[in-house]
Amino acid sequence: MTTIEGATVLVTGGQRGLGKAFVDELLARGAAKVYATARQPVPSDNPRVVSIALDVTDQDSVAALAREATDVSVVINNAGISGGGGSLLSASIDDAKATFETNVFGALRIAQAFAPVLAANGGGALVDIHSALSWIAGAGAYGASKAAFWSLTNSLRVEMAGQGTQVVGVHLGYTDTDMVKNVTAPKNDPRKVAADTVAAVEAGATEVLADDASRYFKSALSGPVEGLRLG
């Protein structure tokens, strides 16, 4: 069971968007310290927030963070990019690779670097931020990257069970951040996604379905594959 009160937490991409909402929620629930990363970090006014640099595409950057943040017992693997959302047939392979480099290999680098840290601190939790688009056709390389990340999380859950780490996969649809600023469809409030996710982690969940879109497409996985598409 994971308790946030008094815990030290890492939130990748924690200085804006959904990551910032996680940082605020963790502080409200009594986290002792929260490492909030950005590629160009800005100092925080809050003494419980450690503003720190991270580029998940850079192995040295991930390793440096893991050397610094040795007191972490909860990792929120939130950093991601929306690039590569167009047609797969006309996608630039370089753009598709860049999307996977952040959303899949970046997240895996964090998991690899922090697994020993979590083990040393009692097991703790690894929380991976996927998307409803992990399960829905039509979102190009972005959707494919989130499907790969979902699979990776499910294997990490098995691999990290022995060290007592709670591995949580989070699925959400449109949520009001910079990533979807041009989307006009209804969006989740990131504060509610963060609050519901942190509550579920504390309750021992291994999966969080943050909204109706995520719940619908999870249930549709057992139906015809043609039903797993946008629109």
Ligand SMILES: NC(=O)c1ccc[n+]([C@@H]2O[C@H](COP(=O)([O-])OP(=O)(O)OC[C@H]3O[C@@H](n4cnc5c(N)ncnc54)[C@H](OP(=O)(O)O)[C@@H]3O)[C@@H](O)[C@H]2O)c1
């Ligand atoms: N918003 C949605 O509708 C939605 C829906 C489903 C899932 N998600 C997922 O939710 C997560 C957060 O997204 P968001 O909506 O908050 O998007 P956002 O507002 O665009 O923020 C993206 C975050 O990822 C970080 N990031 C991007 N590339 C990085 C890199 N190479 N190294 C380290 N950090 C990097 C950014 O940090 P910097 O400050 O350094 O740029 C920023 O904090 C993502 O994994 C996204 O795929 C979002």
